[in-house]
Amino acid sequence: MRRDFYQADHEAFRSAVRSFVQREVEPRHLEWDDAGHMDPGLWVTAGKQGLLGLAVPEEYGGGGVADYRYRCVISEELARVGAASVNSHMSLYDDLVLPYLLDLGTPEQKQRWLPALCSGRATPALAITEPGAGSDLRGISTRARRSGDGWVLNGGKTFITNGGHADVLIVVARTHPDGGADGFTLFLVEKDAPGFTAGRSLDKLGQRGENVAELFFDDVHVPVEAVLGTEGQAMRHLRDHLPTERTSIAVYALASAEAAFEWTLAHVRDRSVFGKAVAEFQHTRFELAEMRTELDITRAFMADAVLALNDMRLTPTDAAKAKWWATELQQRVISRCLQLHGGYGYIREYPIARAFVDARVQTIYGGTTEIMKDLIGRDLVRRR
Ligand SMILES: Cc1cc2nc3c(=O)[nH]c(=O)nc-3n(C[C@H](O)[C@H](O)[C@H](O)COP(=O)(O)OP(=O)(O)OC[C@H]3O[C@@H](n4cnc5c(N)ncnc54)[C@H](O)[C@@H]3O)c2cc1C
Known part of the structure; x- marks a missing residue:
């Protein structure tokens, strides 16, 4: 920074x-x-x-x-x-x-x-995504209907980080079928609520230590006190809070790209081919120079974004810019760094190999790169 x-x-x-x-x-x-x-x-x-x-x-x-x-x-x-x-x-x-x-x-x-x-x-989890609703949250079909002194939830979620182990989950459910964007509500569901089950841990490409699971809600009864925030306003609550999640993903993206860069700098200085260090080739130095420049520029943007988040003036659009840019940069940098490691870059014993697979999801969860660009583009066109 x-x-x-x-x-x-x-x-x-x-x-x-x-x-x-x-x-x-x-x-x-x-x-x-x-x-x-x-x-x-x-x-x-x-x-x-x-x-x-x-x-x-x-x-x-x-x-x-x-x-x-x-x-x-x-x-x-x-x-x-x-x-x-x-x-x-x-x-x-x-x-x-x-x-x-x-x-x-x-x-x-x-x-x-x-x-x-x-x-x-x-431990917690945030359960938004469903098999039929990832980018398009209006497709959420988990339903909650009023019953006696509470609500009854039915439906399913997927890709929920820590979903299999969480003690408490924030769950988005449709409460008013004809309510449009105002038809969804947030609920706090506890892991031992009867009718709630988590499926097996999904077999992921990277970040393999973290549990990601499918969740099933089969007549799960929760009290009225389980409603989090305002009934019918889940989409507004998500819109207000997603910028923090997106900033966090962008922050880790930059940190991870910086770490990969440092591992690579050490490797190319140390590794000799054709009688000289890999770092001595002009191509290597250009690679390093380009990556360092992009990292520095990104650091400046991220520093502004984090300070804006502190002051509660980070807009959803700027959070989206930070998210797509930093995560795409992370993948470019890590891929180039892996190449500079040669065959060692493909061996899991080397952190660069693991960083390569761990990074892949960063442009997907928290809203894909395409959705981030769509959000920014729509904001630009609307303002004009
Ligand atoms: C490891 C992991 C952890 C996750 N953790 C959580 C979690 O804790 N909680 C949670 O709720 N969710 C979680 N998710 C889900 C994640 O947020 C979704 O996978 C993501 O939002 C994309 O949704 P989708 O997978 O349904 O893809 P889809 O929405 O089916 O998208 C498929 C493709 O279409 C593109 N696309 C979609 N709409 C448009 C458009 N309008 N214009 C152009 N292109 C478009 C997408 O960019 C993508 O390339 C996690 C996912 C993974 C893989």
Whole structure:
């Protein structure tokens, strides 16, 4: 990020995060990727270290500091060791679920879930996508109908990160069939609600340590108190909160591309072919120069986006720009870096090989590149 982006407090926090990552994550994350799941004890340790719920008020067990630069520090430190699965999971807390609870939760909902999540004793999920509704959310067909003193949910979700292990899930359901965009509501569903089941963990290309599952709702009864935010306003709530999720994906994209660049710089300096270091070839230096330039330019844009997010003036359009640009850059940079590693780049023992597959989903989840461009384009045309 820009030289003046981080201040002394952020750097002090970085030292603590770096030792957490070196101690708790680096020695074990490859094992977790191979096993297809992570050690849940990690979240309790992260909670104790104050790494979850950074923006949640201290009375609920959070850090009480709504400065997204601290989240950037965590993403950068996880990217340095290529722990993409761990990053996705930590992001679920601070970027995907806690912001909804903080902004929309009733005092009872906050009391029930914020301390448990901030301490890592509970894990969350955000369940929007369905087999027939990914990019086009109006296709959501999970239904919730009023029944007695609550609601009854029926339907299914797919691709839900941590869906198989979450203690609490924010679920989007259609509550008013003829309500158009005002016909959807957010619900808090607990994992032991009768009728709720999670399917097997989907066999993913990358980020293999993180669970991604299908979910099934078969007459799941929830009380009226399970409604999160305003009934019928799920789409507005999503629109207000998706910029944070998209910024978080963009931040990790840049951090991961930066890490790949550093691994590659070390590799091409060290590796000799035809009697000289790979770094000595003009082609290599041009590759490095182009990538460094694009990374620096992206850092400047991201720094502005993060500061705007801090001040609550980041527009959905600028978040969409950050998301598509940074994630596409991540894939270009990692692919070029892999090429500069030669055959070693294809061997999973090398972090660049794992970063290549872990990065692939970044242009897809949180809204695809095409959807980001559509959002930006529509905003431009509407304004004219
Ligand atoms: C590993 C992983 C984790 C995920 N985690 C979660 C999660 O925790 N919670 C959750 O709710 N969802 C999650 N998702 C789902 C993710 O957000 C969706 O996969 C994504 O939004 C795309 O939807 P889709 O897969 O249905 O693709 P589709 O919508 O079917 O898109 C197919 C293709 O059509 C293109 N396309 C669609 N509409 C347009 C258009 N208008 N113009 C041009 N092109 C278009 C898309 O860009 C894409 O290339 C996850 C997905 C993955 C793979």
